[in-house]
Amino acid sequence: MRQLLLNILVTGLIPLLSLTAQDKPKELLAAVLSAKGECYYERAGRAEMARVKTIFFKNDRIYTRDGKMDVQIGPSAVLHLAPYTTVVMTDLTELNAKSNIMLELETGRGYTKFSKQMTPGSKYTIKSPTLVAGVRGTEFIISAGDVQDAKAEDADIPSGVFVNHGKVAVRAASSEGDDQEIPAGEQITNVDNALVKGVMEDFIKKKMALFKKMEAMKEFQYKTLERAKQQQIEALERVREGRNFNNPGNSIDEMRRKQSEHFNK
Numbered sequence: 001m002r003q004l005l006l007n008i009l010v011t012g013l014i015p016l017l018s019l020t021a022q023d024k025p026k027e028l029l030a031a032v033l034s035a036k037g038e039c040y041y042e043r044a045g046r047a048e049m050a051r052v053k054t055i056f057f058k059n060d061r062i063y064t065r066d067g068k069m070d071v072q073i074g075p076s077a078v079l080h081l082a083p084y085t086t087v088v089m090t091d092l093t094e095l096n097a098k099s100n101i102m103l104e105l106e107t108g109r110g111y112t113k114f115s116k117q118m119t120p121g122s123k124y125t126i127k128s129p130t131l132v133a134g135v136r137g138t139e140f141i142i143s144a145g146d147v148q149d150a151k152a153e154d155a156d157i158p159s160g161v162f163v164n165h166g167k168v169a170v171r172a173a174s175s176e177g178d179d180q181e182i183p184a185g186e187q188i189t190n191v192d193n194a195l196v197k198g199v200m201e202d203f204i205k206k207k208m209a210l211f212k213k214m215e216a217m218k219e220f221q222y223k224t225l226e227r228a229k230q231q232q233i234e235a236l237e238r239v240r241e242g243r244n245f246n247n248p249g250n251s252i253d254e255m256r257r258k259q260s261e262h263f264n265k
Contacts, residue, residue: 023095023096025093025094025095026093026094026095026230027057027092027093027094027229027233028053028073028074028092028094028099028101029055029072029073029074029075029222029226029229029230030056030057030060030073030074030089031053031054031055031056031071031217031225032052032053032054032056032069032070032071032142033051033052033070033071033072033078033216033217034052034069034070034213035050035051035052035054035067035068035069035070036063036067036068036069037065037066037068037083037238038064038065038066038067039051039062039064039067039068039069039081040062040063040064041056041060041061041062041063041067042060042061042062042063043056043057043059043060043061050069053208053225055090055225055228055229055232056071056089057089057208057229057233058083058089058091058093059088059089059090059091059094060088060089061086061087061088061089061106062081062087062088062089063081063085063087063107064081064082064083064084064085064086064087064108065084066083066084066093066149066152067083067085068080068081068082068083068153069081070214072098072216072217072222073089073092073101073103074092074094074118075116075216075219075222076103076114076115076116076117076118076137076216077087077101077112077113077114077115077118077124077216078112078113078114078115078214078215078216079103079110079111079112080110080111080112080113080210080214081108081110082108082109082110082111082152082153082154082156083108083149083152083153083154083155084107084108084148084149084152084155084171085105085107085108085109085110085262086105086106086107086108087103087104087105087106087110087126088102088103088104088106090102090104093128095223097119097263098119098120098121098122099118099119099123099124100122100123101122101123101124101125102123102126102127103125103126103127104126104127105127105128105129105142105144106129106144107144107146107148108143108144108146108148108154109141109142109143109144109157109262110126110137110141110142110143111139111140111141111183111210111211111214111239112124112126112135112138112139112140112142112209113135113139113214114135114138114142114166115194115215115216116137117136117137118136118137122136123136124136126142127175128142128143128144128145128173129144129145129147129159130144130159130161130170130172130173130174130190130193131159131160131161131170131172131173131188131190132170132171132172132173133161133168133169133170134168134169134170134179135166135167135168135169136166137166137209138163138164138165138166138167138168138184139163139164139165139166139208140161140163140164140165140166140168140182141157141160141161141162141164141204141208142160142161142162142205143157143158143159143160143161143162144159145157145158145159145160145190151252154207156203157204157207158189158190159189159190160187160188160189160190161182161187161188162187162200162204162208163182163183163184163185163186163187163200164184164185164208164211165184165211166184167181167182167183167184168181168182168187169181169182170182170195172190172195180195180197182197185199185200186198186199186200187199187200187201187204215262223254
C-alpha cells in the first residue's frame with residue numbers, strides 16, 4: 001500500500017513539475033549579426049560598442065550613428081538598423097513556445113525580415129512615435145520620419161510602414177482603434193497626423209533590395225549564443241541573490257564581463 005501511494009504521488013508530481021517549468025517564461029536571444037561603423041548599445045545608463053555576437057537583453061537601447069547593424073531577435077526575425085536609428089528592446093519573452101517581441105523605434109528606420117513563420121500565438125510588435133506595426137511573418141520597413149543627417153542612407157524614407165512581403169497590421173500610436181491591414185506592395189504614411197494608405201512609391205521599392213542580403217544565423221550558431229545568454233542571466237541572478245559572497249561586484253559589470261569573455265573566444 002505504501003509503495004502504491006508513493007507511485008501515485010510521484011506520478012502526480014511529475015506533470016506538476018513539468019507544468020511549472022513550462023510556465024516559466026524565458027528571455028529570447030537577441031544578438032548582432034553584422035555591424036558597420038558607429039554601432040552601440042546602452043544598458044543601465046552605460047554605452048558600449050556593439051560588435052558581431054554582442055548579446056542584448058530586455059530594455060537594452062541599441063542604436064547607430066554613422067553606421068548600420070543587423071540584429072537577430074528570436075529564432076527567425078532579423079532587424080536592420082539604418083544609420084541614425086535607435087530601438088529599445090521592450091520585451092523578449094518566450095512562454096510555452098510562444099514568443100512576444102516588442103520593440104520601440106525611437107528614431108530612424110528599421111527593416112524587419114522573418115526567415116520563417118513565427119509559431120501560432122506569437123507576436124512581433126514594433127512601435128514608432130506615430131505608428132504601431134504588428135506582424136507574424138513578413139518583410140517591411142518602419143520609419144520614425146525624423147532626419148538627423150539628410151545625407152544618411154534611408155534618410156529620405158518618410159514616417160510610415162512599407163510592406164515588401166506578407167501583411168502588416170498598422171494603427172496610429174495614439175489610438176486604440178482598429179488596425180489597418182497593409183499587404184505587400186503597399187504603404188501607410190503619416191501625413192499631417194493622419195494615416196494615408198496607398199501603393200508603395202518606386203524609390204521605396206528599390207530599397208527593398210536590402211532584404212535579399214538579410215539572413216538569419218545558422219541554427220547551431222543560434223543555439224550557442226542562446227546558451228551563452230542563459231549563462232549570463234544565471235550569473236546575474238546569482239549576483240542578485242547574493243550567492244557570490246567572495247565577489248559580489250556589480251550585476252551589470254558581471255554581465256559585461258561574461259559577454260566580453262564570449263566575444264573573445
